[in-house]
Amino acid sequence: MSNKPDAPEKGKDFIRQIIDKDNESGKYEGRVQTRFPPEPNGYLHIGHAKSICLNFGIAHDYNGKCNLRFDDTNPVKEDIEYVDSIREDVAWLGFEWDANPFASDYFEKLYYIAELFIKMGKAYIDHQSADEIRENRGTLKAPGTNSPYRDRSVEENLDLFRAMRAGELKDGDCILRGKIDMAAPNVMLRDPALYRIKRADHHRTGDTWCIYPMYDFTHGLSDAIEGITHSICTLEFENNRPVYDWCVDTLMAGLKQPELFGENETIYNELAGLPGFNQRPRQYEFARLNITGTVLSKRKLIKLVQEGYVSGWDDPRMPTISGFRRRGFTPESIRDFCNRIGVAKADSTVEYALLEHCVRQDLNERAPRYLGVMDPVKLVIENYPEDQTDEFSMPLHPEDESYGTRVVPFSRELWIERADFMEDPPKKFFRMGPGREVRLRFAYYVTCTGFEKDADGNITEIRATYDPETKGGWSKDGRKIKGTMHWVSARHAVKAEVRNYTNLFTTDNPNSVEEGKTFVDYVDPNSLETLTDCWVEPALLDMEPGTNFQFERTGYFCTDSKDHKPGEKPVFNRTATLRDSWAKIQKKMGK
RNA sequence: UGGGGCGUCGUCAAGUGGUAAGACACAUGGUUUUGGUCCAUGUAUUCGAGGGUUCGAAUCCUUCCGCCCCAGCCA
Numbered sequence: 001m002s003n004k005p006d007a008p009e010k011g012k013d014f015i016r017q018i019i020d021k022d023n024e025s026g027k028y029e030g031r032v033q034t035r036f037p038p039e040p041n042g043y044l045h046i047g048h049a050k051s052i053c054l055n056f057g058i059a060h061d062y063n064g065k066c067n068l069r070f071d072d073t074n075p076v077k078e079d080i081e082y083v084d085s086i087r088e089d090v091a092w093l094g095f096e097w098d099a100n101p102f103a104s105d106y107f108e109k110l111y112y113i114a115e116l117f118i119k120m121g122k123a124y125i126d127h128q129s130a131d132e133i134r135e136n137r138g139t140l141k142a143p144g145t146n147s148p149y150r151d152r153s154v155e156e157n158l159d160l161f162r163a164m165r166a167g168e169l170k171d172g173d174c175i176l177r178g179k180i181d182m183a184a185p186n187v188m189l190r191d192p193a194l195y196r197i198k199r200a201d202h203h204r205t206g207d208t209w210c211i212y213p214m215y216d217f218t219h220g221l222s223d224a225i226e227g228i229t230h231s232i233c234t235l236e237f238e239n240n241r242p243v244y245d246w247c248v249d250t251l252m253a254g255l256k257q258p259e260l261f262g263e264n265e266t267i268y269n270e271l272a273g274l275p276g277f278n279q280r281p282r283q284y285e286f287a288r289l290n291i292t293g294t295v296l297s298k299r300k301l302i303k304l305v306q307e308g309y310v311s312g313w314d315d316p317r318m319p320t321i322s323g324f325r326r327r328g329f330t331p332e333s334i335r336d337f338c339n340r341i342g343v344a345k346a347d348s349t350v351e352y353a354l355l356e357h358c359v360r361q362d363l364n365e366r367a368p369r370y371l372g373v374m375d376p377v378k379l380v381i382e383n384y385p386e387d388q389t390d391e392f393s394m395p396l397h398p399e400d401e402s403y404g405t406r407v408v409p410f411s412r413e414l415w416i417e418r419a420d421f422m423e424d425p426p427k428k429f430f431r432m433g434p435g436r437e438v439r440l441r442f443a444y445y446v447t448c449t450g451f452e453k454d455a456d457g458n459i460t461e462i463r464a465t466y467d468p469e470t471k472g473g474w475s476k477d478g479r480k481i482k483g484t485m486h487w488v489s490a491r492h493a494v495k496a497e498v499r500n501y502t503n504l505f506t507t508d509n510p511n512s513v514e515e516g517k518t519f520v521d522y523v524d525p526n527s528l529e530t531l532t533d534c535w536v537e538p539a540l541l542d543m544e545p546g547t548n549f550q551f552e553r554t555g556y557f558c559t560d561s562k563d564h565k566p567g568e569k570p571v572f573n574r575t576a577t578l579r580d581s582w583a584k585i586q587k588k589m590g591k
Numbered sequence: 592u593g594g595g596g597c598g599u600c601g602u603c604a605a606g607u608g609g610u611a612a613g614a615c616a617c618a619u620g621g622u623u624u625u626g627g628u629c630c631a632u633g634u635a636u637u638c639g640a641g642g643g644u645u646c647g648a649a650u651c652c653u654u655c656c657g658c659c660c661c662a663g664c665c666a
Binding site: 011012017037038039041071073074076077126129130133134137138139140141142143144171172174175177184185186187188189190193195196197198212214215216218219235236237238239240241242285287292298340341342344345346347348349350351353354356357358360361364365369398399428430431439440441442443472473474481482483484485486550551552553554555578579580581582583584585 | 593594595596597598601602603604605606607612613614615616623624625626627628629658659660661662663664665666
C-alpha cells in the first residue's frame, strides 16, 4: 500500500488553493492534517472514494497526515461489520491512514468538554419533549421561542447532566442543548442538541455510556483533539459550519478559564496543550459525487440490499467499493476517476461513461487476453482431419511481450460466436457468411461452405474449409482479410458461467422519479444476465478468484471472488464491454 | 429579501481584468491478426439573462432568473 494518489498536474482544486494560502501565511506552520470520517453504518460507495482520494491525496501531496476516523456517536445504527468493511475498502483503494481513531475514543473528553460548556453558561438541560422542541424551533421563516428551561442555573444544569450520565433519567427525558440563539436565521443555530440519553449497546463502548454526543458537537471537537487543520466534508454540511465553529470557539474560550476547571484540571490542561487548540481546524465543503444511472445515498443502498433487489453490498451492480471490486474494477481505475472528476462546489453528475473509460484504460494496459465464446454455435472445418490437433502459442498481451504466451488447442470442431455469422450479411458485415473467408484469431483462414438450420430457422451448425497455408492467421500472399473471429476448440473447451451486468436502473436518474413511484420501481430486473452455456479456453480454468482478464473482442472480465472455483467451476463477471463500433454501425443501419 | 450555497460545451472542469485549457461523450479519417488499442482532425465568437464600469470582463458592480441545502434527541 502507498499513499500515492496519482495526482494530476492540472489546475489545483479550490481546497488545495486554500491550503497553499495557509502554507504561505504560516497559519498552521506548514502542518496539513485531514481525516476521512465515515459513520460505520453502511458500506462505502464511490462517492466516499472521492472523499477518500481527496483527503488522503492532500495528505500525500502536502506531506501531511490523514486519519481514518469512525464517527460512531449513534450506537443504534452502527456495527462492527461496517467498521471492518470500511477499513478493507480504504486499504484496497491503496491508502494508509496515519491513525484510526473512533469518535467514541473521545467520549470521556467530550463529556468533560460538555461540562465546561455548562459551566460557561453555554449549554443547558432541556426537558421539553422532542415534539415541543420541534414546535419551538420555529420555521425557516419564523424565529423559534426560548425553552422554559433555558435559563436554569449552572449548578442545576451540571447536576442534571451528571444525572444523565449516571443513568438516573430515562431516554428522552431531556437533552443537553447549546445556548446559542433561538431566533437565528440559520436553523442549525437555534440551540442545537449536544447530548441525548440513549440506552443502546455501543459496538465499542458497550454499556459504558447511556448518553451520546451529537454529530455537531462531536465532529469539530474531534477534529480539534486530533489536530486536524482542514476538515473537508460535503456541501450539505455548509449550514452546520457555524455550529462547528461555535463548538470549537467555545471550547477554546473555555480552556482559557482555568477557574472553571475544578477537579478535572488535568483533562482540560491536556486539551489545551493539543495543537488543535492553537491552530484550530476549519471546515470546507465540496460537492458530493453523483453518477448517472445509479444512486449514491446510504439510505437507498441499504434498501436495495435489505429488500433483496441485489445480492448484497458487494453485488457487482452496486456502486459500492466492494461492488466495483467484485465487478473487476481496479483501485487504480477508481483513483484515476476520482482525480479526473475534480473537486468543486457546483452540484454535479458525472457520466458513468467516464468511470467505464477509466477501467477500460487501466485494463487495456494490464489485462491478459483470452478467448471465450459467450453464445456458441458449432463450426466444423470439413477438410481438417478428425483426429488432428494444433496447438497455437498465443500472446497474452498484444502490446506487451513481457506478458508471455499461452497454448490454445485447435481441432476440427470449434465453437464460434453466434453473432459472428449471418446467413445473408450486409456489405459492412466483416464476419462470416456463406462463401466468405475470415480469419480465426491466431489460427487459420477459413471459408464458409454452408450451414444448417433447425425447424425454427435457428442456425445449428456452420461448415467451412481451412487453408493450411495460413497457419497462425496470416498468409504469405498478403491477401486482405477484414474479419477476425475468436473461437474455442469444442473438444478442449471448458464450460463456464458468465455474468453480464448492465445498469441496475432503467433510468439515467433514479433520484428523480415520477409521481407515485420510488427509485426501486426503476430497478432493471434484466440488469444481471447469467450465461451458463459459454465455452472458454482451458487456460482460464485455474485462475484465482478476483483475476482480471479480457475476452478478446468481447470485454473485460474477472473471476468472481465468491463463486469462481479454480479447477472446478469457472465463474466470470463482466467488468465492462469493449467499445463496439460495429454495434454503432448496426444502430445506424437500423434507423 | 428566512438563512446558506451554486450557475463556463451533452457531462465533468480549468480560468482569479488581457481577449475560453483539458478530459469523457460525439463525429470524421488513418493504422491494426481484437470492428479493441493507438494516431490525426473537428466540435462554446462565448461563459444563466439584462444593464453598467473599463482601452479591454467568464472574471469587478448591479438587477433579474434558475437549481441545491437547512426546521432529527441522524450523520
